[in-house]
Amino acid sequence: MKKLTPAFANKKMDGLEQGMIPNPEKKSWSRLLKGNSDLPMEILILFLLVQFICCLSSIIFPANFRYLSESNISVLLKAIPVLGIISLGIGLLMIAGEFDLSVGANYTFTGIVIATLVESGLSAFLAAPLGLALGVLIGLLNGFLTLRFRIPSFIATLATMLFWQGMTLLYHGATSIRFYPGDIFTNLMAGQIGLMETSFLWFVALSLVFWAVLHRHKFGNHILAVGGNKQAATAIGINPTRVKLAAFGLAGFCAALAGILAASRVGTIQPGQGAGIELRAIAACVVGGVALTGGRGTILGVFLGAGLIYTIEDILLLLRAPGFYLDIFIGILIAGAAIFNQLVRERMVR
Amino acid sequence: MDARPDTNITPVSAAAPGSGGVGPLLELKGINKSYGPVQALTNLDFHINPNEIIALLGDNGAGKSTLIKLISGLVQPDSGTIMVNGKPTRLNSRRDSEQLGVETIYQDSALVDSMSITRNIFMGRELTNSLGFMQHRKMRQIASEVLQGVVNIRGIDSPDVLVGGLSGGQKQAVAIARAVYFNRKILLLDEPTSALSVRATEALLEYIKKLKEDGVSSVLVTHNLYHAYLVCDRFIVMSHGQKVCDVSRQETTIEELTRYVILE
Numbered sequence: 001m002k003k004l005t006p007a008f009a010n011k012k013m014d015g016l017e018q019g020m021i022p023n024p025e026k027k028s029w030s031r032l033l034k035g036n037s038d039l040p041m042e043i044l045i046l047f048l049l050v051q052f053i054c055c056l057s058s059i060i061f062p063a064n065f066r067y068l069s070e071s072n073i074s075v076l077l078k079a080i081p082v083l084g085i086i087s088l089g090i091g092l093l094m095i096a097g098e099f100d101l102s103v104g105a106n107y108t109f110t111g112i113v114i115a116t117l118v119e120s121g122l123s124a125f126l127a128a129p130l131g132l133a134l135g136v137l138i139g140l141l142n143g144f145l146t147l148r149f150r151i152p153s154f155i156a157t158l159a160t161m162l163f164w165q166g167m168t169l170l171y172h173g174a175t176s177i178r179f180y181p182g183d184i185f186t187n188l189m190a191g192q193i194g195l196m197e198t199s200f201l202w203f204v205a206l207s208l209v210f211w212a213v214l215h216r217h218k219f220g221n222h223i224l225a226v227g228g229n230k231q232a233a234t235a236i237g238i239n240p241t242r243v244k245l246a247a248f249g250l251a252g253f254c255a256a257l258a259g260i261l262a263a264s265r266v267g268t269i270q271p272g273q274g275a276g277i278e279l280r281a282i283a284a285c286v287v288g289g290v291a292l293t294g295g296r297g298t299i300l301g302v303f304l305g306a307g308l309i310y311t312i313e314d315i316l317l318l319l320r321a322p323g324f325y326l327d328i329f330i331g332i333l334i335a336g337a338a339i340f341n342q343l344v345r346e347r348m349v350r
Numbered sequence: 351m352d353a354r355p356d357t358n359i360t361p362v363s364a365a366a367p368g369s370g371g372v373g374p375l376l377e378l379k380g381i382n383k384s385y386g387p388v389q390a391l392t393n394l395d396f397h398i399n400p401n402e403i404i405a406l407l408g409d410n411g412a413g414k415s416t417l418i419k420l421i422s423g424l425v426q427p428d429s430g431t432i433m434v435n436g437k438p439t440r441l442n443s444r445r446d447s448e449q450l451g452v453e454t455i456y457q458d459s460a461l462v463d464s465m466s467i468t469r470n471i472f473m474g475r476e477l478t479n480s481l482g483f484m485q486h487r488k489m490r491q492i493a494s495e496v497l498q499g500v501v502n503i504r505g506i507d508s509p510d511v512l513v514g515g516l517s518g519g520q521k522q523a524v525a526i527a528r529a530v531y532f533n534r535k536i537l538l539l540d541e542p543t544s545a546l547s548v549r550a551t552e553a554l555l556e557y558i559k560k561l562k563e564d565g566v567s568s569v570l571v572t573h574n575l576y577h578a579y580l581v582c583d584r585f586i587v588m589s590h591g592q593k594v595c596d597v598s599r600q601e602t603t604i605e606e607l608t609r610y611v612i613l614e
Contacts, residue, residue, distance in 0.1 A: 216483050218476035221465075225473050228462035235460035236474040237445060295464040 040289045040301035042340065047304040050311055065318055073195060076314055078265060081203035082258045084306035086277060087284040088210050089139075089254025091302035094285055095214070096247040097227035097294030098153040100142055103255040103281060104274030105164035110135045111259030111269045112172050115179040124181030132256045138164065139252020143245040153248075161278070168271050176270045179263040189264035199261045203303075206257070211299040223247060228295025283330060284309050287337040296345070309333070361451040362434055362535050373436055374399050375536060375567060376421065376450075381430035383416055383591075390416040392591045394430070398536055398567050403558055405578035406571045407611050408588035414571050417588070418538050421569075422454045423447035453529035454538040461521055463514030467506070468493040470513050471528045496527045519550025526557055530566065537561070537568040543577055555581045575611065579604050587611055 058067035066072055086103050093100055114131035118124050138160070145156040181189075191198045214220035225233040226240045233240055263269050288305025290297030309330060316325050362375040374397035383391040391413045398404060406414050419425045420432075423441035431438045434450060441447050461470050468490050477485045477492075493509035506520060513521060522542055529537055537558070543551040558568045559581050572578050578585065585602060587595035587610045595610045 212483070216486070218478050218482050218484055221469055221473060221476055221484065224465055224469065225462050228464040229460075232460040232462050233473070235444065237448065238474045291464075295462065 040298045040304070042344065043287065043289050043301050043304050043308070043337075047308050047311075050308065054311065054315065067314070067318060070195065072314065072318065074192075074197065076310060077195075077197040077200040078190075079313075080307055080310045081197070081199040082262045082265075083277065083280055083284060083310065084203045084303065085206055085254050085258040085261065087281040087288075087302050087306045088206060088299065089251035090278070090281045091285040091288065091290050091297055091299070092210060092214060092223065093244075093247045093251040094282070094290050094292065095227045095294060095297040096223045096244050097230065098143075098146060098244055098247065099157060099282070100139065100153065100248065100251045101157040101278050102138065102142060102161040102164055103251060104277040105161045105168065106135055106138045106252055106255035106274075107259040107262070107277065108269065108271060108274035109164045109168045109171070110138070110256040111179075111263045112168055112177055112271065114260060115177045115263060115269055116172065118179065118181050119177070124185040127181075128185075128260055131260060132253055135252040135254075135256025135259070136249045137252070139248045139250070139255070140245060142252070143248030146248070147241050147244055165275075172271065174271055176268045178268050180267070181264060186264050189261055199265060202257075202261065206254075207299055207303045214299050219243070219246070224295060226294075280309065280330075281306075283334050286334055286341075289337070289341055291341070291345075292338075305337075360435065361449065361533075374433075375435075376452075377433040378417075378420070378427075379431050379433065381420065381427045381432075383420065383425065383427050390591050391420075391427070394591070394593055396586070396593070398569065399584075400567060401562055401565060402567045402584060403562055403582045404567075404569045405582035405585045406569055406588065407573075407575065407578060407585060407607070409611070411590075412588040413591040414588055415540065416591075418454065418540050418569070418571060421447065421452060421536075421538060423452075451533065451535035452538065453532075453534040453536070454540060455522060455525050455529065455542055456540050461513045461525060464512065466510050466512055467497070467516075467524055468509040470524060471496060471509075471531065475532065492531070496531050517547075517550065519546050519553060522546070522550075522554060523557065526554075526561075530561060530564075535566055537566060538571075539568060540571045541573070542570070543572060543574060551577065575604060575607055579607070 054065075054067045057065045058069075062068075086107065090100060090103060110131045113134060114124075114127045117127035117130065142153065142157050142160055145151065145160070146153040149156075188198060189202070193201075214223060222233070222238050222243045225236070225238055226243045230240050233243075259269075259274075262273070284305040285297065285302050286292065286305070287308055288297070288301030288303070290302060290305075312329050312333065313326050316329065377397040379395055381391050381394040381396070382389075394413070394417070396417065406417065408414055416425065420427060421441070423443050423446045426440070426442065432441060433439065439450075441450070462473065465473070468486075471493050472484075472489050477489050479485060490509055497506055497509060506516070513524065516524065526537065539558070542554060546554065555577060558570065561568065570578060570582060579599075582599065584598050585595065585607055586593060587607070595607075597607075
């Protein structure tokens with residue numbers, strides 16, 4: 001560390017004594033809404049509003065809208081983590097200014113590799129870390145292709161998405177594979193503690209870790225800087241390649257972890273199960289306020305974005321709406337969120 | 351950020367050992383630089399004294415930007431020496447010039463619009479604990495003080511404001527405040543006023559003057575002679591990669607400088 005000895009130390013002290021400095025802890029609502037980049041107020045309000053309406057409806061119409069029933073809460077808590085964990089990785093990568101379309105393929109491929117390792121007699125507690133490492137490697141490969149050859153990550157990961165989808169079929173064929181990791185492992189990954197699902201606890205724990213990294217660690221500051229203005233970050237001495245490569249690796253890690261959770265829950269892995277999940281993860285991030293251009297976004301936003309997508313899916317299921325309604329609503333939600341975020345940003349920058 | 355034991359670069363200082371205490375902070379001798387067939391700088395001598403504001407004048411293509419890039423460590427000379435505190439030094443990268451205490455302020459300053467002032471000031475040089483977690487409260491307190499401190503940026507009430515919401519002048523003030531906080535001794539300002547309003551320009555020139563009192567030297571690259579004449583102690587006019595005039599404020603008039611810039 002360079003020693004920090006400002007040339008104007010004396011003036012500073014004068015200022016302090018005269019009380020010129022505004023109280024650093026002072027916060028106002030307008031500032032929270034306008035200037036605070038760490039708290040996604042809009043999505044938080046929307047999320048709470050939707051939850052409030054759902055709970056209220058469930059109390060008023062307990063027979064027709066069973067939102068607060070035990071089985072429904074259990075379904076929600078089981079469904080959210082897989083998409084949510086993939087979204088955390090994608091979100092961090094998007095904030096750093098890159099995409100990864102191959103997370104769905106990564107999620108399936110690493111899941112199947114782990115399942116075959118377990119089938120051949122390896123303990124799941126060894127196979128899972130190997131699978132996570134494989135996921136990280138797949139992510140790093142995406143980063144290498146994108147950064148070394150300076151091609152858009154959208155294209156690079158479109159290529160690797162198809163590559164790993166093909167590799168999945170080459171490695172195992174088009175049939176599904178069973179995943180019996182043993183009771184301890186299953187309970188750890190997809191068990192219940194009362195009403196709570198362990199997979200949801202994993203999602204919450206990982207969200208907290210990602211929150212600490214993005215909003216409290218210097219690496220997170222570098223991610224925001226590189227995604228927000230790569231030239232400025234470079235000029236100040238941050239290495240954008242290293243920051244982005246790490247974000248690619250983390251996205252791969254999240255995809256593999258989601259694969260393990262999904263496989264533990266269902267007990268089988270379908271070679272086609274990951275198709276489309278990368279786009280839903282990007283959708284969750286956009287709904288959560290992550291900018292497609294990078295530099296903006298919060299972990300809480302991504303967390304709520306994934307939760308909101310599944311809440312809407314759940315509402316439509318409870319109302320027995322046909323499946324295509326889901327796509328219609330999610331489409332409207334994505335467009336609305338993107339438009340809203342754009343308007344807020346334009347107002348913020350005047 | 352981290353100390354680099356592998357280089358022999360020491361920060362510039364007014365009382366450099368061996369320089370007798372009043373030598374230049376930075377001295378360039380016999381610098382040549384060409385880009386392919388284009389000779390950008392020819393046998394150029396240039397020095398920056400302590401507590402001095404230098405105006406670097408000249409038409410487009412005179413070599414001003416090349417000179418700035420050279421001192422920033424972004425380009426290297428074909429021949430000639432760069433002396434720091436009386437010692438020959440090589441500046442191979444932006445890191446090296448940063449080590450030296452040089453900061454370049456561009457018209458489009460190196461700030462990230464989507465981040466707060468605090469995060470911008472500490473970008474890449476975050477104050478952290480041993481695990482790398484940022485000491486937010488401390489950084490925020492310092493940013494708050496910096497805003498009220500030497501540059502006293504007008505119209506900013508909180509270090510949490512996003513930089514994207516600031517005006518051009520305020521942004522440059524933040525960039526300068528950052529440089530000053532990290533103990534930079536030489537500011538290179540490359541056309542800083544070209545996108546600023548009259549009032550913002552006046553404020554910026556005031557900052558530079560005030561910083562001189564605190565021992566920060568500046569090199570102001572500009573097209574605007576009147577701005578330069580307001581604050582600068584020494585005027586260097588360049589033309590076709592050569593220095594055609596190097597006079598102190600006492601020795602010249604604005605008319606004479608105008609003639610140099612226009613005729614050369």
